[in-house]
Amino acid sequence: MTGRLVARWRYGALLLAIGLLAAACGGGNNDGGSTGDGETQLSGTINIDGSSTVAPLSEAAAELFQEQNSGVKVTVGTSGTGGGFEKFCAGETDISDASRPIEADETKACASKGIKYEQVQVANDGLTLVVNPQNTWAKCLTVAQLSKIWDKGSKVNNWNQVDPSFPNEPLKLFGAGTDSGTFDYFTNAINGEEGRSRSDYSATEDDNVTVTGVSGTKGGLGYFGLSYLEENQGKVQGIQVDGGGGCVAPSKETVQDGSYKPLSRPLFIYPSDKALERPEVKAFTEFYVNNNQKIAEEALFVPMTDQQGTQAKAKVQKLATG
Amino acid sequence: MQAAPSRAIPRAPDRPLGVARPRWGERAIVASLFLCGLLSVVTTLAIVLSLLQPVLDFFAKVSIGDFFGGRDWAPLFNPPSFGVQPLLLGTLTTTLWALVICIPFGLGSAIYLSEYATPRVRNTLKPILEILAGIPTVVYGFFALTLVSPLLHDIWFFSAKKPDIFNALAAGLVMGIMILPTVASLSEDAMSAVPQGLRAGAFALGGTKLQVSTRVVVPAAISGIIASFVLAISRAVGETMIMLIAAGNNPNFTLDPREGVQTMTAFIGATGIGDVPQGTIGYLTIFAVGATLFAITLVINLIAIRLVRRFREVYE
Numbered sequence: 001m002t003g004r005l006v007a008r009w010r011y012g013a014l015l016l017a018i019g020l021l022a023a024a025c026g027g028g029n030n031d032g033g034s035t036g037d038g039e040t041q042l043s044g045t046i047n048i049d050g051s052s053t054v055a056p057l058s059e060a061a062a063e064l065f066q067e068q069n070s071g072v073k074v075t076v077g078t079s080g081t082g083g084g085f086e087k088f089c090a091g092e093t094d095i096s097d098a099s100r101p102i103e104a105d106e107t108k109a110c111a112s113k114g115i116k117y118e119q120v121q122v123a124n125d126g127l128t129l130v131v132n133p134q135n136t137w138a139k140c141l142t143v144a145q146l147s148k149i150w151d152k153g154s155k156v157n158n159w160n161q162v163d164p165s166f167p168n169e170p171l172k173l174f175g176a177g178t179d180s181g182t183f184d185y186f187t188n189a190i191n192g193e194e195g196r197s198r199s200d201y202s203a204t205e206d207d208n209v210t211v212t213g214v215s216g217t218k219g220g221l222g223y224f225g226l227s228y229l230e231e232n233q234g235k236v237q238g239i240q241v242d243g244g245g246g247c248v249a250p251s252k253e254t255v256q257d258g259s260y261k262p263l264s265r266p267l268f269i270y271p272s273d274k275a276l277e278r279p280e281v282k283a284f285t286e287f288y289v290n291n292n293q294k295i296a297e298e299a300l301f302v303p304m305t306d307q308q309g310t311q312a313k314a315k316v317q318k319l320a321t322g
Numbered sequence: 323m324q325a326a327p328s329r330a331i332p333r334a335p336d337r338p339l340g341v342a343r344p345r346w347g348e349r350a351i352v353a354s355l356f357l358c359g360l361l362s363v364v365t366t367l368a369i370v371l372s373l374l375q376p377v378l379d380f381f382a383k384v385s386i387g388d389f390f391g392g393r394d395w396a397p398l399f400n401p402p403s404f405g406v407q408p409l410l411l412g413t414l415t416t417t418l419w420a421l422v423i424c425i426p427f428g429l430g431s432a433i434y435l436s437e438y439a440t441p442r443v444r445n446t447l448k449p450i451l452e453i454l455a456g457i458p459t460v461v462y463g464f465f466a467l468t469l470v471s472p473l474l475h476d477i478w479f480f481s482a483k484k485p486d487i488f489n490a491l492a493a494g495l496v497m498g499i500m501i502l503p504t505v506a507s508l509s510e511d512a513m514s515a516v517p518q519g520l521r522a523g524a525f526a527l528g529g530t531k532l533q534v535s536t537r538v539v540v541p542a543a544i545s546g547i548i549a550s551f552v553l554a555i556s557r558a559v560g561e562t563m564i565m566l567i568a569a570g571n572n573p574n575f576t577l578d579p580r581e582g583v584q585t586m587t588a589f590i591g592a593t594g595i596g597d598v599p600q601g602t603i604g605y606l607t608i609f610a611v612g613a614t615l616f617a618i619t620l621v622i623n624l625i626a627i628r629l630v631r632r633f634r635e636v637y638e
Contacts, residue, residue, distance in 0.1 A: 079599075178399060178604075179398070179598065199395065202572045216475075217487050
């Protein structure tokens with residue numbers, strides 16, 4: 001008897017599963033229309049491409065957005081800021097992620113295709129140099145000193161080669177893997193060209209590894225995103241950077257107001273006017289700027305100030321209403 | 323039944339002698355077993371084929387001399403440089419340190435388990451030893467990084483320069499511990515398979531237990547023991563996770579075990595999981611390094627087969 005009951009129950013479950021599947025498939029075929037339960041269910045695909053630095057933000061935004069709008073698929077590519085604009089201005093993507101403002105030739109390409117856009121800031125990016133807590137000498141390094149350490153072919157391997165007043169302590173370097181936006185940004189800001197760097201250092205995409213390395217090496221020096229420093233207070237310490245205007249400590253405020261040079265910058269998304277006509281893209285973009293604090297924290301970036309946030313919202317409104 | 327039960331010889335079948343009745347079921351089994359054997363061969367060939375095109379593309383852009391002759395490995399930097407020697411040296415150093423651990427200790431445990439241990443001790447110890455082989459390599463990696471490496475740093479008294487936090491030594495030694503059960507288990511199997519008569523004969527001639535073990539049993543089992551060493555080398559050369567976590571990912575042209583290195587596998591691991599765009603030189607580099615790794619393990623295995631054949635002692 002029990003066996004048969006179980007068998008019948010299983011049969012019922014199977015039927016139920018098939019029914020649900022059919023319902024789900026039916027739902028998927030709805031083209032942005034509303035389902036029976038009265039609420040507007042968005043659907044469709046949003047194509048985002050561009051900077052690999054901004055990608056984690058867009059991915060975090062997509063994840064949070066999809067919690068409420070499971071019908072919308074968001075794809076986030078990482079072709080780089082330039083590669084992203086190329087696709088964006090060819091009309092292939094809806095939103096372009098950018099870690100720098102759009103350049104003149106890219107503007108021209110977009111204009112020739114009749115693509116209108118708006119530059120919307122979504123977060124602030126700040127990198128920090130970190131040293132071991134036992135390091136008492138390196139309080140502030142100039143960009144020239146950093147470049148001397150990190151440039152291609154550099155043979156600096158002792159702190160006293162950086163500055164004669166520094167002690168005789170072997171310099172051990174930890175840094176970003178070549179795949180990360182952090183690497184691109186750091187090499188560009190310090191050595192003047194993306195990807196230009198010495199290669200004989202411990203490279204990793206995992207900032208934990210840099211923390212482990214620097215906290216375990218008295219003469220260690222590493223770099224990563226600023227928000228990671230807060231999580232590792234005590235294990236490593238951030239140092240000031242002199243970008244020409246005196247020593248500035250890395251902090252949320254100095255990154256937000258841009259005074260922490262050259263390792264702070266705003267991050268942008270560029271939605272197009274055509275894409276914003278689609279309800280799912282409009283909803284997503286609005287969601288992105290309205291929840292920018294949460295998204296930035298989730299993706300380990302420095303959030304925008306209230307003023308920056310208001311400005312971003314206004315720009316999206318402006319583009320959406322034409 | 324026409325034939326009387328007492329007649330042992332069955333009647334001749336209707337077909338010619340020497341041709342058996344076809345047994346389709348058996349043929350199916352043979353065929354499926356053949357397919358099982360074929361699978362590994364086909365996989366190997368498929369790997370070679372899939373490596374071939376990207377490798378050819380790579381060497382169209384980078385000369386073989388630059389690749390094997392260079393000492394600067396920075397394929398994804400700007401400007402790039404493709405000297406693979408730091409990676410080769412990284413793999414060599416870590417493998418050597420792994421062998422320093424796993425060969426003496428592995429062989430020692432095998433001799434103990436096979437010759438000295440009572441059956442009860444052996445039946446307890448061997449499964450425990452084999453548990454080591456079942457620990458995920460990622461666990462070994464963090465074991466090397468968070469325990470062995472700081473320990474080495476604290477107890478280092480050989481020189482003023484202490485090991486870095488990421489170093490080839492800790493990664494290599496822990497890898498040796500990981501491979502140890504493979505060596506011990508396979509060598510022990512080979513030694514247990516040596517006929518009892520050989521041992522009895524050697525004891526009868528007045529040999530001590532140590533003499534019998536090292537001069538009779540080990541030489542008799544040498545082909546199996548060498549096979550276990552070769553497997554150990556292959557595993558060490560191919561180990562990725564420990565190297566990725568603990569060896570430093572620093573393409574450093576050095577034999578100094580106190581410094582961080584990057585092995586070929588660690589490069590492939592670190593680069594392959596990232597966002598390297600397909601078709602770029604960085605992407606092709608993964609295949610070039612992979613093919614080099616493949617060629618190295620192939621050569622090791624070919625040498626091993628020759629060694630095993632040469633030293634094999636067959637006892638009927």
